[in-house]
Amino acid sequence: MTNGLLQIARAASEAALATEGVYSMGSGRFVEAATYEGGDKVTGVVVKPDELEIHVVARYPLPKPIPEISKNIMERVAPHAGDRKTLVVVEDLEVGADENL
C-alpha cells in the first residue's frame, strides 16, 4: 500500500490523458473526485481498495463514440489498476483549442 495510492492515481491519470478523445481529467460534480495522500492529491482519479474511478472531460467533437473512448482508457489504465475494477465517468465535453466551433 506504501507504493502508494498517489502513485497509482498519477499513473492512471497520465494513461487516461494520453488517450485519444480525453480533453482533461474531471474534478467530480458534487464531491471532488481525487486521491489524497500525505497532503498531496491527484484530481480525476479515485483509488479505492477494489475500484479505480477515472473522471474525464471528453474532447468535442468526439473522435469516436464515448464507449470506445472509455474502452481505450480502461485498456491504458489496466496495467496500473492491479486487481481493481476500472470505472470511467465522463463528466463533460469540452471543445478543443484547435477546433473552430
Added chain:
Amino acid sequence: MRIFNRIVLIVVLAGLFLLGVYMVVYSFDLFDHKLASLPFSPAGKSISGFIGDVTRGSLTVLGVIILVLVAIVGLILLIAELKPRTPQRVRMQKGTYITRGVVEGEVEEAAEGTPDVLGSTTKVQAKRSPGAKINLDANVRRGENTNAIKSNLQERVQQRLARSGIPVGSLKIRLNESDPRETKTRVQ
C-alpha cells in the same frame, strides 16, 4: 425520501427518549414527581380510552380507519426507504458512466439544430439499467406542422446520441407552441 424518513425517525426516537426519561422520573418518584400526581388531560384520557378499545377489540369505524391509515403511511415510508436510489449518472455500458449534464447538452444541441425548433429544455434521468430517460420540451411557432417537426426532432436526437454512443432508455418529446419573441431564437 431517505431524508424525510430520517427526519421522521429522529423525531420519533427523540419523543421516545423523552417519554423514557419521564417514565423513569415518575416511576421512581424522583425530584418529587409522582405518578399519582400526573394530571390526565382530556386528550390523554381519550388516547387511553382508544388503546383500551384496541385491546378489547371493540373499535369504532373511525378507530379502524385511523389504524388503517397509520398502517398505510408506515408501509409507504417503508417502501420509500427500501427502494434503491435513482442513480446520479447515466450508465452506458459495463464500467462507463456519463453525467446527466452531458446528455442534456447533447440533446439540446440536437434539438436546437432541428429546423423550426426555437428553443428547448431537457430533463434527463438516469436509470438503473443502461440508458437515460429523456424528457424534451421544444418550442415551435404556432401553426407549424407539429407531427413532422416531432418525428424530425426525434430522429435527430436519436442520431446524435447514437453517434456519441449514449444509450437512450426512453425519449419523450413535447412540443409547445410559443411566441417567437419569448423563445431562445426567433428564426430557425
